[in-house]
Amino acid sequence: MRYAIDLKGHQVSQVHSLGGDFSGTDPSGDRLSINSFYFEKNGRPFYPVSGEFHYSRMDDRRWEDELIKMRMGGINVVSTYLFWNHIEEEEGVFDFAGRRDLRRFVSLCKKHGLYVILRVGPFDHGEVRNGGLPDWLYGKPFEVRTTNPEFLQYVERLYAKIGEQVKGLFFGDGGPIIAVQLDNEYMHSSAPWEMTTGISGEWVFSGNEGEAYILKLRELALQCGLKPAFFTGTAWGGAAYSERVLPLWGGYAYRPWIFYSHKGEHPATEEYIYQDYHRDGIECTDDFEPAYRPSERPYACCEMGGGMMCCYYYRFIYPYKSVDALANIKLGSGCNFLGYYMFQGGTNPIGKNGTYLNESQVPKISYDYQAALGEFGQLRESYSRLKAIHFFTRFFGDRVAPMETVLPEGASQIDPKDLTTLRFAVRTDGESGFLFINNFQDHRIMPDKKNEQVIIQTAKETYTFDISIASEENAILPFHFDLDGILLKRANAQPVLRTEIKGRAVYAFMVPEGGSFRFEEEANVTGGSQLFTVQKGDKTVDILLLTREETNRLFILRDGSLILTDAALLEDENGALRLETVKAENTLYCYPADRLQGKAQRLNDQGPWGMYQANTPEKKIAIACEPAAPCRWKLSIPENALEGLKDARLQIDYRGDIGMLFLNDVLMNDNFCNGDTWVVGLMEHRDKLPGTMVLKISPIREGANVNVESAMAARNEEVKALIADLQQIKVQPVYEIKL
Numbered sequence: 001m002r003y004a005i006d007l008k009g010h011q012v013s014q015v016h017s018l019g020g021d022f023s024g025t026d027p028s029g030d031r032l033s034i035n036s037f038y039f040e041k042n043g044r045p046f047y048p049v050s051g052e053f054h055y056s057r058m059d060d061r062r063w064e065d066e067l068i069k070m071r072m073g074g075i076n077v078v079s080t081y082l083f084w085n086h087i088e089e090e091e092g093v094f095d096f097a098g099r100r101d102l103r104r105f106v107s108l109c110k111k112h113g114l115y116v117i118l119r120v121g122p123f124d125h126g127e128v129r130n131g132g133l134p135d136w137l138y139g140k141p142f143e144v145r146t147t148n149p150e151f152l153q154y155v156e157r158l159y160a161k162i163g164e165q166v167k168g169l170f171f172g173d174g175g176p177i178i179a180v181q182l183d184n185e186y187m188h189s190s191a192p193w194e195m196t197t198g199i200s201g202e203w204v205f206s207g208n209e210g211e212a213y214i215l216k217l218r219e220l221a222l223q224c225g226l227k228p229a230f231f232t233g234t235a236w237g238g239a240a241y242s243e244r245v246l247p248l249w250g251g252y253a254y255r256p257w258i259f260y261s262h263k264g265e266h267p268a269t270e271e272y273i274y275q276d277y278h279r280d281g282i283e284c285t286d287d288f289e290p291a292y293r294p295s296e297r298p299y300a301c302c303e304m305g306g307g308m309m310c311c312y313y314y315r316f317i318y319p320y321k322s323v324d325a326l327a328n329i330k331l332g333s334g335c336n337f338l339g340y341y342m343f344q345g346g347t348n349p350i351g352k353n354g355t356y357l358n359e360s361q362v363p364k365i366s367y368d369y370q371a372a373l374g375e376f377g378q379l380r381e382s383y384s385r386l387k388a389i390h391f392f393t394r395f396f397g398d399r400v401a402p403m404e405t406v407l408p409e410g411a412s413q414i415d416p417k418d419l420t421t422l423r424f425a426v427r428t429d430g431e432s433g434f435l436f437i438n439n440f441q442d443h444r445i446m447p448d449k450k451n452e453q454v455i456i457q458t459a460k461e462t463y464t465f466d467i468s469i470a471s472e473e474n475a476i477l478p479f480h481f482d483l484d485g486i487l488l489k490r491a492n493a494q495p496v497l498r499t500e501i502k503g504r505a506v507y508a509f510m511v512p513e514g515g516s517f518r519f520e521e522e523a524n525v526t527g528g529s530q531l532f533t534v535q536k537g538d539k540t541v542d543i544l545l546l547t548r549e550e551t552n553r554l555f556i557l558r559d560g561s562l563i564l565t566d567a568a569l570l571e572d573e574n575g576a577l578r579l580e581t582v583k584a585e586n587t588l589y590c591y592p593a594d595r596l597q598g599k600a601q602r603l604n605d606q607g608p609w610g611m612y613q614a615n616t617p618e619k620k621i622a623i624a625c626e627p628a629a630p631c632r633w634k635l636s637i638p639e640n641a642l643e644g645l646k647d648a649r650l651q652i653d654y655r656g657d658i659g660m661l662f663l664n665d666v667l668m669n670d671n672f673c674n675g676d677t678w679v680v681g682l683m684e685h686r687d688k689l690p691g692t693m694v695l696k697i698s699p700i701r702e703g704a705n706v707n708v709e710s711a712m713a714a715r716n717e718e719v720k721a722l723i724a725d726l727q728q729i730k731v732q733p734v735y736e737i738k739l
Contacts, residue, residue, distance in 0.1 A: 003422060004455040005408050010430040013037075013295065013404060021244050024171045024178070024229025032171060032178060032229050034246065037278060037298055038336040038401035047397025049390050050077035050117060050302060050339035054126065055105040056086040057346025057367050059684040060098055062377060064108050065580065066344055068570045069373055071112050072555055073383055074390020077178070078109050079117040079302060079339060081124045083132040084158055089351055091136045094161050099349060102165045110169070110176040111573055117232065117302075119181040120162055120221070122155050123191075123204065127309060127359045127367065128348075131184075131191035131204050135355075138193055145183065145207040147216050156220050163225030171229045181232045181302070182217040182245065183207070188237035197360050211242045218244065234302065241291040249277075250303030250341065251286065251330070253322060253442035256311035256361075266314070268416035268443045271305075271326060274425035274436065275412045276405045278334040285412060298336045306340030306382065307371035311361045315674035318370035320381035321472045325440035327389045328474040332425040332436030334405040338393065342367075345375035347669065356667075363658075363670040368679075376649055376681030377580065377734075379568050384552035388510055391497040391556065392476060400434060403427040416441060422452050422467065431458055432480035435465055440472045447471060463490045468514055473548075475512065483507055485539040487520040496551060499560035501542070501592050508544040508562070510551045517543070530607040544591065544608065557595075564589040564609070577739040580646060582732055584618035587611065599739040614737050621648060621731040628694065631656070631724040635693040637731060647683040647734035654678070656697035656724040664691050682731075699724035 015035045017023075023033035031042055039046045051070050055063065070078065082102065088094050096102055109116050123145055124132035133144060142148045169175030190206040207213060218231055233239070235247030253271040270285040277288060277299035290297070304326055308318055327338055345368035348358045356364040368375040372383035393400070406426045414421055423438045435454060439446045452467040456479060463479040478495055481488040484505045493509040493516070500506065509515075519525065523536045532543050544562075546554065553564040558575055565588045567581035577599070579586060587603075590596045593610030600612035621641045628634040642648050652659060652671075659671040659678055663685055671678040682689065703720030 001422065002453045002455065003408055003424065004457065005406055005426050007406060007426070007428055007430055007433075007456060007458045010404075010406065010428060010458075012402070012429055015402070018297075022230045022246060026171055027174045034230060034298060036296055039298065045398040045401035047393040047401055048077045048115070048337045048339075049075055049393055050079045050337070051075040051306070051343025051372070052079045052081075052303075052339075052341045053344035054083075054342075054346045054367070055080050055102065056083060056100050057348055058099060058344070058375070059347070060101060060104065061684060063105055064112075065570060066373060066377060067108055067112050067114060068572065069377070069379075069383075069568055070343060071114055072569055072571065073372070074387050074394060075114070075343060076394070077115040077117060077339075079119060079181075079341075080105070081119045081126050081128075081132065082121060082162060083124055083126065083128050083357075084121055085129060085132055085134040085351075085357060086349065087161070088134055088158065089355075091134070096161075096165055102162070103169070106166055106169050106176060113573075114176060115171075116169075116177045117179040117181060118162070118166070118177060118226070118228075119184065120159065120226065121183060122158060122217075123186070124184050125189060125191050127362045128191075129194045129355070129357045129359060133204060135195055138195060143205050145186065145205050145213070147209055147213055152216065152220065155217065156224060159220050159224035159226060167225060170227050172227060178229045179232050179246070180221055180226050180228045181234070181248075182214055182221065183233075185234045185237065186213060186240045188234075188239040191359060194360060207240065210240045214240050214242045214245060218242075232302065235290060236287055238289070238291075243292070246300065247290065247292070247297055248300050248302035248337075248339065249288065250301050250305075250339070251326060252303070252305040252308065253326070254305060254308040254316065254318065256308065256314040259311065259314045266316075266443050268441060270416055272329055272423070272438055272441050273412060273414050273416065274329060274405075274407055274423060274438070275333045276407055278405065283412070299334050300337030300339070301330055301335055302339040303341040304330060304339060306343045307345070307369040307380075309362050309367065309369050310672040310674050312672060315672050317674055317676045319442075319472075321385065321440060322442055323372065323382040324385040324389055325438055325472070325474045327386060328436055328438055328476065331389065331393070331400070331476075332405065332427060332434075332438075334427070336401050338389075340372070342369040342371040344373045345369045345371040347375050350667070363672055365667055365670050374679065376647065376679060376683075377568070378649075378679060381552075387554060388494065388496055388548075388551045389476075391554075392495060395497045396495060399432075400427055403429050403433055417444065419444060419446050422449060422454070424454060426456060428458075431460065432482070433478075435477040435479065436475075437467060437469055437477070438474045439469045440474060445471060461489070465490065465492060466514075467492075469512065473512075483534065483541045486523050486534050486536045486541055489518045489520060491518070492516045493545070496546065496554070497556060499556065499562065501560065504540065504542060506542045506544055508546055508554075510548060511545045512548070515545075528607070530609075561595040562591040563595070579614055579735075579737040579739065581735050581737065584616050584735060586614045586737065588614060596739060614739060616735045616737050617644075619645060619733045619735075621733060623650075623729060623731050625695075625726070625729055631697050631699055631722070633695045633726055635695055635729070636690050639690050641689065641731070642682060642686045645733050646736040647681055649732045649734060650680040650682065651728075651730050651732055652678040652680070652695070652726070653728040654697055654724075654726050655700075657700045658698040660696045660698065662694045662696070663688055668693075683734075695726065695729075697724040697726065
């Protein structure tokens with residue numbers, strides 16, 4: 001089918017500074033600021049990409065390598081909740097030690113060149129007990145989330161303690177903290193008071209004082225030393241808004257919370273339909289109903305679904321291809337700040353008195369969230385696929401950020417159940433731009449698209465794209481694209497990055513089957529099928545072609561070199577390289593071909609890529625498993641089983657309702673059975689192993705009925721069948737190889 005977009009009359013809108021509330025300068029003179037459309041660094045467009053990582057939900061020994069993985073995956077901003085009940089579980093007793101050491105976590109972010117957004121509450125949610133509010137607040141003679149002076153006195157004390165921890169770490173001090181988010185989803189969302197769950201079922205007050213409450217929190221934060229370049233607030237669902245706080249948005253296509261009231265299958269959502277989030281008067285099919293004119297603020301996100309937890313009544317295996325598809329949709333719809341919730345999964349701590357600090361609707365310990373990085377550092381397919389978009393925003397974000405969205409007629413009103421119409425959008429300055437294409441829909445399977453055609457007409461030229469795209473794929477295709485002075489008129493290939501190798505510019509493109517390039521007539525093209533050269537006069541650039549599979553394995557080093565590997569590649573602040581891998585034998589490819597010479601065993605080169613082998617002695621870990629009681633198994637691994645390893649992960653396949661793993665009678669991890677393999681890392685428990693591990697599978701109870709037909713208040717559960725099967729359990733070693 002043929003589609004068309006007419007850009008002949010397109011005029012670029014004017015942008016204006018948002019003023020001093022949305023800017024900051026560090027001691028070296030670097031300046032961050034926000035205008036009415038995009039972020040700027042030293043006056044140039046800057047594209048932030050944020051990943052949520054809850055520091056107190058992870059053993060602090062894992063922090064640094066997980067932050068490095070985030071940076072290697074293209075994240076440049078780390079967002080983190082500060083859960084009040086993790087910090088002050090007991091009234092007046094503050095804990096910033098170990099996994100709660102906020103200062104150390106922020107300092108590690110600085111060490112690895114990552115900006116930070118602190119989400120300080122007082123209410124956070126995040127599926128934490130009471131949304132993060134300590135239990136002891138329930139008994140106080142005031143309502144929470146109000147401007148009541150007594151409540152604000154406690155908030156001020158909390159903010160002051162946080163301010164002490166991060167003193168000197170704000171952007172204006174030369175630190176990495178650029179923003180602070182105040183109370184989350186105020187006047188929109190809440191959480192159960194967990195101490196009443198199952199009885200009266202009360203919920204935390206969601207608020208009713210609007211901007212006055214937000215501004216009071218902002219005032220308290222500044223008084224307590226929380227002085228970021230700007231403040232942020234969640235904006236969806238009619239949440240309270242202030243023009244002194246940057247509104248942030250999000251989007252979730254997999255919504256366990258609907259099953260509080262919804263019955264049946266999860267419906268297809270509007271999240272994979274292109275919108276125009278920066279144009280006044282445009283109607284959107286999602287919940288974008290801002291309390292301001294869209295043209296007056298950037299469309300920025302802090303909670304795009306980077307995964308999703310399983311709730312007790314809604315369990316599913318998260319489709320990882322949905323994450324980069326959503327990033328494509330947001331970017332094509334005018335988003336100038338991508339932010340994922342979660343990007344790094346976590347493991348909840350147990351409270352000081354044995355209290356479980358997660359909400360009752362989710363597992364007590366695990367907050368893996370099926371995120372791009374699992375709670376024990378696993379690389380998910382979403383992590384690998386997102387790099388294509390993150391590298392694109394890193395290297396070409398300054399081009400795309402000022403470009404406005406233009407949609408074909410009816411694009412924003414496409415029915416999510418319409419699997420036929422091609423979904424596309426354009427971001428453009430009127431002459432150049434990018435064609436965004438999406439072929440993913442949640443809770444549906446899109447068919448492959450073949451022989452579609454999109455015609456883009458500008459005032460000077462017509463660009464014709466012949467489109468074929470596989471099911472669940474997405475793409476960003478350039479037109480009138482400058483390559484260091486050589487014009488690429490159109491490409492059926494996605495620009496991924498620009499680097500310099502031995503003084504020469506190299507552009508990497510992800511090329512689908514049938515990909516093609518059309519350069520200006522004066523350009524001369526020479527070379528092969530994986531690498532070719534384009535010349536025009538004294539200008540020369542190399543074009544490196546990558547498949548989707550290669551792009552998923554791609555990392556870029558600090559010196560601009562490129563590495564392909566299935567493993568997690570970690571580069572420290574000094575350029576030292578390590579592999580975190582579950583394979584004893586690893587093949588790597590690097591460009592330029594000699595980049596790993598002397599660091600790994602060189603094999604036969606493959607085209608422009610140097611081919612190397614990085615091996616380590618293989619280790620097998622046996623695990624003994626014996627039935628101990630109905631639905632219980634006793635597990636044991638050999639003493640010193642983790643010796644020489646970075647980590648080891650239990651992989652458990654089972655049938656049942658809930659899996660619970662104990663070590664020395666303490667709950668290590670738990671899982672709502674969804675049919676996927678349950679993974680539990682052992683690194684943080686190595687000093688307690690072998691210990692006594694017990695696996696308990698809470699069974700599915702078929703035909704369960706509680707018999708209360710007794711004059712003496714006796715109660716007894718009767719069931720027709722119990723389903724609790726341990727199908728397989730094994731230990732997967734995790735190696736670290738230094739290059």
